[in-house]
Amino acid sequence: MQYDYSKNKDEHPEPIKADLKGLIPEWLQGTLIRNGPGLFSLGETRYNHWFDGMALLHSFTIKKGIYFIVIQAFMYAYHICRDAITLPTGDWFFYLDCILFAILCFALPPIDSNLSVLVYLKSLITCGSDGSPPLKSAEVVCTVPCRSLLTPSYYHSFGMTDNYFVFIEQPLKLDVLKMATAYLRGVSWASCMKFHPEDSTLIHLIDRKTKKEVGIKFYTGAMAVYHQVNAFEDDGHVVFDGICYDDNSLYEMFYLDKLKEQMGADTVYCKPKCKRFVLPLSDMGETGEDLVKLKYTTASAVKEKEGKVLCQGEVLCDGVELPRINYNFNGKKYRYSYMCCVDISPVATKIVKFDVETKQKIEWTGGDCFASEPVFIPRPDAVDEDDGVVLTCIINAKPVQGGFLLVLDGKSFKEVARACIDVDFHMDMHGYFIPGSS
Template identity: 85%
Template sequence: MQYDYSKNKDEHPEPIKADLKGLIPEWLQGTLIRNGPGLFSLGETRYNHWFDGMALLHSFTIKKGGSDGSPPLKSAEVVCTVPCRSLLTPSYYHSFGMTDNYFVFIEQPLKLDVLKMATAYLRGVSWASCMKFHPEDSTLIHLIDRKTKKEVGIKFYTGAMAVYHQVNAFEDDGHVVFDGICYDDNSLYEMFYLDKLKEQMGADTVYCKPKCKRFVLPLSDMGETGEDLVKLKYTTASAVKEKEGKVLCQGEVLCDGVELPRINYNFNGKKYRYSYMCCVDISPVATKIVKFDVETKQKIEWTGGDCFASEPVFIPRPDAVDEDDGVVLTCIINAKPVQGGFLLVLDGKSFKEVARACIDVDFHMDMHGYFIPGSS
């Protein structure tokens, strides 16, 4: 079962009526927008890395229990400037953590070469080739106070790792806790060159499985050198005080083989229990999705056989009390060429299928999505 990443996908500007199987909750009304690489050749221009492909949007509009397949920044301001270790090789950033009082930025050793990027077009190479992982460097964790708009004085760091997506962050009893998806290297990035994908995905892929890790940053460094400053009882993550204001952080592995995490965003920046992720324990192409309980470490999985799953998006039920009271939406690509894809609707608690909206269209593999609520 393979997906052709390099194939240009057709655009369908007119809405297409979906074939609904099951019952979509009446309270679920709005539009799910999905985005990801969909065009890899335009005229004589060709792209050789999946991340370099031109974006292709698709959407599902849900109203009155049915589905069709088919905002700018305002008042933005600079909150804080964090100097990088090297002006010519800044760290690659894809996401950051945020709590009520702090921002969390990861300065990882996956770096951009500014000089190579400046000449990439003239040399006829992709931006992907201008990135390099430096395993000899540590990973710096910058904690920024949202009120003072300055970085805190403690210098947090951990071992070399690559991080693309953070799950959530929150404050608890004098600590900032943040969870992220971590890789030991950047082999994932290297795998997505289009000329490598078919060969690698068809064989026994040498794959650096991601780990969902929890890091804990103590807001006070009061203690003896060599002392673990983490006082929370529910985690094995550590933060050991060193000299010169440095603190060495070691993360707790919550689970592994997961990516593209989403949560109930009513709990964004707050202590939470559940996350919804793609299961990538065998390869970076997800064939199932998972609900993960961070307290019990239990997983509930959904799989549909010969299909590929996209990032799951949780939508809370209006006036819900429980964190997992709602539905999960995910786009499913059918690997069978004669069958189209569908929008899958799962119950947030049981993780069982509620409905699916089937569309006779060849979906493209996307990356991220956003749900815009409509009037209920």
């Protein structure tokens, strides 16, 4: 499939009614906001990497079973002082504030209902229970020294359970000295980042109550981790699942020149694996003993000398990225995840539902299409973990056909509906659903 990844996308500040095919559940009310690069040239400036493209937001609003789309470019280079569009309030439209857009596209829901972080507000978001600005009352929970001050590890995400944080200190490192002189040398910061396959990966487990790292030194082989699926505690263990790479070749694949090449079954790049690691909370045992006592996983944690524990992950499935779950199960033992399938290309052409217990995958594919990160929306008062719908934006590789918002049943993973739009909207990276009143 051929697709021009470097093409600048246009703003569409007016709402566009989508052509709805299928039946939308009546309980599904709200707005799906998605974010991704949409501008790759500005004047004389050209961007060489897809990740460097200026951000463009678009949203689908679901109200009384009717779909509308608002594509709002949030390109800071020449829209920094421009007000975002104001839509008339009423039955079919709602007001979107540009500042709210900016914050919500990065905000995450609370891990449970006990936290004082609220994201579904009609005003600006506050993180403190006293209503103070988010960063004003922020505190450092724990400091973990890196192995080398001149080559710190790259961090993209971390795991969190009720009682622990999980940080991955991977051998994908930033060279501080090279970064300090990058501008003078006329090179990008990307050239200052290097993967070191000869190094191990350290797994830091931090107690949220004591705000200190536990005494056990967990480590595994060299890997790069950008996205974690989930983490939870079970019978004296911390279990965390993440998307792991054997190197950092994924970053190289997203240079625009690389993306212009025809990609398919012969594409050579390090395919990601969804791995499960288990960290025992006690190191009581003999040297050489596997400390993992959970029966449902083949992941191991072998005790070594000097308080070290060598962890080997269980490969749950491969060729997947951009994982999402039912967020009601975040930080808890879960069963289902929804991911993009990248088995033959770093750009997803399929959406996958994965059952971590049975190891079964259900796929949706639309032919000459590119799929974005799936977002699971639970049905109100649902009992089953997968009772809900999955939303994802689909880009059609054929220029004569527009894209659409796809709605899949969370259980069967069959198509429920699609909202087609006659707009050339961009391929995005992440999405967030804001529930609305029904």
